[in-house]
Structures are given as structure tokens and as C-alpha cells.
Amino acid sequence: MKLGLLxxxxxxxxCHGCATACKQWNTSGTIGPLSDSxxxxxxxxxxxxxxxxxxxxxxxxxxxxxxxxxxCLHCENADCVTVCPTGASYKRExxxxxxxxxxxxxxxxxCAWACPYGAxxxxxxxGVMKKCTLCxxxxxxxxxxxxxxxxxxxxxxxxxxRLFGDFDDPESEVSIKSRQRGGRDLMPELGYxxxxxxxxxxxxxxxxxxxxxxxxxxxxxxxxxxxxxxx
Amino acid sequence: xxxxxxxxVFTVTSGFGYGLMTLLILSQLLGGSPFANVNAYLxxxxxxxxxxxxxLLSSTFHLANPKNxxxxxxxxxxxxxxxxxxxxxxYYPIALSYVAVLWINEWQTTVAAYVLGAVCVVLGxxxxxxxxxxxxxxxxxxxxxxxxxxxxxxxxxxxxxxxAYALAVVSEGGSPLxxxxxxxxxxxxxxxxxxxxxxxxxxxxxxxxxxTATTFTExxxxxxxxxxxxxxxLQKEFxxxxxxxxxxxxxxxxxxxxxxxxxxxxALQFSRESSSLSMAIAAVLCCYVGLLLERWLFFIEAKHVxxxxxxxxx
Numbered sequence: 001m002k003l004g005l006l007x008x009x010x011x012x013x014x015c016h017g018c019a020t021a022c023k024q025w026n027t028s029g030t031i032g033p034l035s036d037s038x039x040x041x042x043x044x045x046x047x048x049x050x051x052x053x054x055x056x057x058x059x060x061x062x063x064x065x066x067x068x069x070x071x072c073l074h075c076e077n078a079d080c081v082t083v084c085p086t087g088a089s090y091k092r093e094x095x096x097x098x099x100x101x102x103x104x105x106x107x108x109x110x111c112a113w114a115c116p117y118g119a120x121x122x123x124x125x126x127g128v129m130k131k132c133t134l135c136x137x138x139x140x141x142x143x144x145x146x147x148x149x150x151x152x153x154x155x156x157x158x159x160x161x162r163l164f165g166d167f168d169d170p171e172s173e174v175s176i177k178s179r180q181r182g183g184r185d186l187m188p189e190l191g192y193x194x195x196x197x198x199x200x201x202x203x204x205x206x207x208x209x210x211x212x213x214x215x216x217x218x219x220x221x222x223x224x225x226x227x228x229x230x231x
Numbered sequence: 232x233x234x235x236x237x238x239x240v241f242t243v244t245s246g247f248g249y250g251l252m253t254l255l256i257l258s259q260l261l262g263g264s265p266f267a268n269v270n271a272y273l274x275x276x277x278x279x280x281x282x283x284x285x286x287l288l289s290s291t292f293h294l295a296n297p298k299n300x301x302x303x304x305x306x307x308x309x310x311x312x313x314x315x316x317x318x319x320x321x322y323y324p325i326a327l328s329y330v331a332v333l334w335i336n337e338w339q340t341t342v343a344a345y346v347l348g349a350v351c352v353v354l355g356x357x358x359x360x361x362x363x364x365x366x367x368x369x370x371x372x373x374x375x376x377x378x379x380x381x382x383x384x385x386x387x388x389x390x391x392x393x394x395a396y397a398l399a400v401v402s403e404g405g406s407p408l409x410x411x412x413x414x415x416x417x418x419x420x421x422x423x424x425x426x427x428x429x430x431x432x433x434x435x436x437x438x439x440x441x442x443t444a445t446t447f448t449e450x451x452x453x454x455x456x457x458x459x460x461x462x463x464x465l466q467k468e469f470x471x472x473x474x475x476x477x478x479x480x481x482x483x484x485x486x487x488x489x490x491x492x493x494x495x496x497x498a499l500q501f502s503r504e505s506s507s508l509s510m511a512i513a514a515v516l517c518c519y520v521g522l523l524l525e526r527w528l529f530f531i532e533a534k535h536v537x538x539x540x541x542x543x544x545x
Binding site: 019045057065079083085086108116122124185186 | 232293294295296297298299300302303304305306309310311312313316365368369370371372438439443444445446447450451452453454455456457458459460461462463464465468469535536537539540541
């Protein structure tokens, strides 16, 4: 098995629901707590396993705002595991999930340095490395109804922009969708072979742009007011 | 990259220690000790051990959870950091038994001393190489993922060793062989050229761009929002930057302090009848501060690819 996420950049609305649900689940999960420092102050900081950044792609009028959720991509060639001196970081043979044994980590930061995706964050309060577990303490939980045996971020996503599944199975939903819509790797040139794939935004019609009425040389009330205020 | 003071102190100080140790062994094995008496030789050994140990202890200060540091010897088959730890620990008994063998045989270089000494010298280089490979093995930092890094670490460790060795000999009232001053000059000059070339190298753009990071390789990509109001761990750790003026000044200071001043001083020492103690001290101090600054700059100029996700274009 090669468990991972398929993330749809077309439909993600950047609500940060996945990050919040992730924090809520994992702060009391197997690798919890996810400590915060100064959470209600001027410079709140803390360990998050999921972060969403927003980009402006292309130039107007063909530009698009793309919300970009990122968590651990559970790479095939996970350098974070090979650099770990203590053996705290490991990749599970049975399903490919990359985990950190919280009892063995010495907090040297080297795995975070080795990760190109910023998936690992040091918990300063506990002195150990935190990262996405793909909700390993959820997806195998026999006490949960079967439809809930999915990562918290996937369950909570209001636009279903995150899909969870087995990329080793060519007939799984994630494999089929990734094939159909051309799922992409992040930074493929580095050779980490991430499991998580990103679906590109769909082609959309160009928005028609109308030229504004310009009164370049003539008198306009607005320019006159602006001049008066500037004075 | 955020430069942790403990790592800077660790790599430079232990470099001086291993370098001094290497030179002490080489001088003994190749041509007999130029030290006035046995005690002076032993003191120099002791100083080398202290420098090594200060460095190694300081390396644990940057650990967020040092109580698990003992586990770091676990993964020497894959992790360069683990290999460094194992070899650093192995170095002590070998170096100590070398001194012990010399002591027992009344400072005659026996076969055992040759073997142990040679192992120690090789181990010094291998250990420094392992330290450098911790950085050079990271594909995520193009400025570090190069052969230049292990070459530089090995060059600087033996260079600082030569200067420290010269100081050790001079401080005991002796005069090092002129070969030592020549070696110091050659290594300083090599270091200078090496560093100048490295400064050009770090300016080269990497093939990992904001486009390959976000999969949009056919369009311009600009960061619109980081998603949080204050700097997070990733930005503090990987996007630590100083102003271009500070960086330019630091580069000049590195070249001057680490290489040019010791080069001039060593050349003067070479031309003098008897070596000057104050000049030897000045050379070592300048080199130490210069190399600390060099290591600081090594971190400052390393641009982790995570910065692409925070808007850096390439």
C-alpha cells in the first residue's frame, strides 16, 4: 500500500479548515500535543502539520488565485528518514506513512532541513519534531464507522479538495482521478518522489476586461479632489 | 538558514582540536617532535583534547531534546550525523592509546605508534568529511549540496591545525620548521581562493524555482498570502536573512580575518630568524574569529528550497 492524499488546486478555497481540523485531531492524538507559543499575543507561533499558502498564478487578465494546502507528502525517497541519526523518523513498509517516534527524537532539526516541503516543524515546548501522521490513529481505528476512517483534513474539507487513498492500487479513486486530471509532483527535480499528488486548476474562460474611461488631459472632479487633498 | 551559535562554535572549535591533534601526530611521526620537552608535547595534546571536547559538548546545545542524544549513534549506516557521532567517540580511545604507546616506549616512534598515529590522522579527515556531509547531503540546500563543502571543511580543519600547532611550538620557546610556515601560507592562500570561488558559486540560481515548487511551470507565480500573521518555524529556520550590506561586509571580514591576516603573519614568521609568540597568537585568534564568521556566513548564504513556497522565485 502507498497511502497518500490527492489535493485539488482547482476547488480549494483556502478556508484553512483542513489545518484547523488537523491541529484539533493531532494535538490530542498519538504525537500530541502540538504546542503553541504566545497563541493570543502579537506573534502567535506553534507546531502545525498542515499549512495553506496562497499564490497568484499568471498575469492579469489570465491570472488566478490558487490556494495551496501542504502537509507531509510521504515521499518514496524520504531523505528526512535517512538523515535521522536516532532512528526516530521512519517510513512504514506496509503503507508508506512517514512517522516520528516521539520517544526517540532528540530534536536536532536535521530532518526538517532535509525536507524540501516544509512538512516538519519542531515543537519547542517538547523539543521533538512534529509532522503529519496521515491520521494513522484514525484511519485504522476499528471503533470508528468505516466512512470516518480517513484523515481529519480530508473529512473536514468542505469542497472535497482532499482525497485519501492508496496510490498503489490503480483502481482506487485517488489513482483514477490523478490519472484523469494529470496529478503533479511538487519539486520533481529533487527526486523525492512524493506520494501526495496535486491536481492542476481546470482551464477556464478568460475574463473579459473593459478599459476604464480615462480623462487623461481633461478635467475630472475626482482628480481635482485628489489634488486638493494632496495639497 | 538560521545559524545556531552552538553549531558554529562546535564545527570551528573541534576543527582546531582535530587539526592540532593531526599536526602533533604528523610532526612526531615524520620528523620527531620540535618541542623542548615531553611535558610541552603532552600539554599540546591536552589542549587538543579540550578543544575537541568543547566542540562536541557545544554540539549538543542545539538539540531541543538532549536527553535522547545517546540514540544518535543508532543509524550510522544511513545518517551522516550518526556517523560523525560514532567516529567522534571512536577518536578518543585511538588518540589516547597513541599517546600512551609513545609514553610507554619513552617517546620512540614504534610500529604501534605509527599504526595508531596513521589511523588517527585518517580518522580526523574522515570525521571532518562526515561533519561536512551532514550539510552536503541535503538536496534541499543547493548552496550546500556540493563537493565544495567537504573539501572546504577538510581544508579549513587542517589549516587551523597548522596555525594552532605553530602557536603550540612557539609558546614553548621553540621554532617550528620553516615547512610549517610554508604550509600555513599555502593553506591560507588555497583557502582564500577557495572561498572566493565559493562566494561566486552561492550566487548561482538553483533549478528549483517557485514554479517547480507549485507545479505551475508555464506561468509567473507570486506569493499572495502566507496564511498566518506572524513568522512560523519554517520562516525562522529557513528564511533567516541579513541585509546585503551586512553580508558583503561579512564576506570581506572572513577573507581578511581567516586567511589574509594569518597569511601575512605566517609569511613574516617565515622570514624571521626566530618566531614571534605574539604574531602566532594573533594568527590563531584571527583565524578562529574568521572561521566562526565563515561558518556563520555558510548558514546565512544557504537558501533552503522551502523559501520558494514563501515567495522566493529561485
